[in-house]
Amino acid sequence: MKESNMDGLQTTATETEQQLEDMAKEMRLANDGLMEQDKGYFCDVRPHRVEPYKGIMESFANWARSQSLWILGFGTGCGAIELRPLMTSRFDMYRYGIQARPTPRQSCVFIIGGYASVKTLKRIVRSYEQMQGPKFVLGLGSCTVNGGMYWDSYNTINRIDQYIPVDVYIAGCMPRPEALLGGFIKLKQMIREGKCEGMNKYIDDFDWYKANQKQIIHDWNMPDYNW
Amino acid sequence: MATERQERTIQEVKDSDPVCDGQAGLKFVHVGADQAVAYITRLRDVQGYTHLVFFTAIDYIEDSIFRLTYMVHNYASRQDLGVQVDIPRQGATMESIHHLWPHAATYQRELKEMFGIDFPGSPGVDDSFILEGWTGIPPMRREFDTKLYSEQTYFPRPGRVTHDTAAYMKEKLYPSEAETW
Numbered sequence A: 001m002k003e004s005n006m007d008g009l010q011t012t013a014t015e016t017e018q019q020l021e022d023m024a025k026e027m028r029l030a031n032d033g034l035m036e037q038d039k040g041y042f043c044d045v046r047p048h049r050v051e052p053y054k055g056i057m058e059s060f061a062n063w064a065r066s067q068s069l070w071i072l073g074f075g076t077g078c079g080a081i082e083l084r085p086l087m088t089s090r091f092d093m094y095r096y097g098i099q100a101r102p103t104p105r106q107s108c109v110f111i112i113g114g115y116a117s118v119k120t121l122k123r124i125v126r127s128y129e130q131m132q133g134p135k136f137v138l139g140l141g142s143c144t145v146n147g148g149m150y151w152d153s154y155n156t157i158n159r160i161d162q163y164i165p166v167d168v169y170i171a172g173c174m175p176r177p178e179a180l181l182g183g184f185i186k187l188k189q190m191i192r193e194g195k196c197e198g199m200n201k202y203i204d205d206f207d208w209y210k211a212n213q214k215q216i217i218h219d220w221n222m223p224d225y226n227w
Numbered sequence B: 001m002a003t004e005r006q007e008r009t010i011q012e013v014k015d016s017d018p019v020c021d022g023q024a025g026l027k028f029v030h031v032g033a034d035q036a037v038a039y040i041t042r043l044r045d046v047q048g049y050t051h052l053v054f055f056t057a058i059d060y061i062e063d064s065i066f067r068l069t070y071m072v073h074n075y076a077s078r079q080d081l082g083v084q085v086d087i088p089r090q091g092a093t094m095e096s097i098h099h100l101w102p103h104a105a106t107y108q109r110e111l112k113e114m115f116g117i118d119f120p121g122s123p124g125v126d127d128s129f130i131l132e133g134w135t136g137i138p139p140m141r142r143e144f145d146t147k148l149y150s151e152q153t154y155f156p157r158p159g160r161v162t163h164d165t166a167a168y169m170k171e172k173l174y175p176s177e178a179e180t181w
Helices: A002-027 A036-041 A055-067 A078-087 A118-130 A142-146 A177-192 A198-204 A206-216 B036-045 B104-115 B146-153 B165-172
Strands: A069-072 A098-101 A109-113 A136-140 A168-170 B026-031 B051-060 B065-074 B079-088
Touching: A055 A177, A069 A177, A078 A098, A078 A109, A078 A177, A109 A118, A118 A206, A136 A142, A136 A177, A168 A177, A198 A206, B036 B065, B036 B079, B051 B104
Parallel strands: A069 A098, A069 A109, A109 A136, A136 A168, B026 B079
Antiparallel strands: B051 B065, B065 B079
16 A cells, blocks of 8 residues: 555656656757757757836836947848948937947847848848847838838848847838938837837747748758857 | 851851841850850950850740850950850750859859759859758749749738839829820
8 A cells, every 4th residue: 555655656756757857848949950969059948038127227227228229230231331321420320329339249239221131031030139138120121111122032031020029110212311310219219118128029929930930041050049 | 046046166156257246345156055165165265255254044934945145255355255055944954164264163053043054063063052941943943933932931011002103103293294104
């Protein structure tokens, strides 16, 4: 009697452990695209939400964030040509606290400069995931909204918001630097109001975004989440 | 198409030969696929066409051929010459010219990817050029429906409207001028 009881308990314990292990395994990223010997180099932990602070702390943090927007110097399409005049004395983005940085690790604003081909999208996803939070995305030009003039092309995506979350769109083909500054001011306003939760949205809908990305990027030879 | 033009052999073509006229300084000559590489070699080594300007293909799906165009340039006479070669669409294969100009390998790699024309022996011809991991038929072939592919693959945003340009301009901007278009 005693023995059978003990057996039962032990079985339950093993089962629970097994279930926990399975759950932990499910929560891990498969990293199927990587070669077996490379898997150890990359993290397979899923990204997790970063909750905002409470009350005045978050307001202060958002104010500070909005005053210092560092953009990633990655011109993904023809729209990047509009970023150059933005730096010069005529438009002078530095007076708004905006400046370009050379690496994703140092920047918090990603400007999708117009059309994105599938090959570029792969790099966009990589760069976006490597950026540190809080991070914001500006969609520059009509191509990011609905594909623009490349809407029926075999190689350019139509909507960037199916692959990464977008905070502000700036319509036009091309939008002038004034419109770009207008977009930045809108972005600052939204950050101060605490509406730019794109990073958490990406994490909440992580599987949906990944499925969309993998649907078109066929040679997926990178980790599922790029730290 | 091929039958309309007289195909020339290497011996027939000379410097002064009036090949198919283009604009000033630009002429075209039509050569059979088996003669083409020998002919281009002669152009490069004997006749002074030392520069391969570009190398491209056109899909004439109605005639079931690809028309390859080798554009070569002669610096001395400032003459461009387009050597046109027709090859059948089915199982399209062409002799490689990477031994004449190394950068031709890049054009051949692109043609392999975009049209599916094979160039055996060309370095890296099977590597992907722009399309990474493309599995369908090559997108520059005319039987490939670009619009259909785009609609099926890349989430189109509903609500796109296309205007007839002339009618729209007439209505909105220049009512008087539009009638003359």
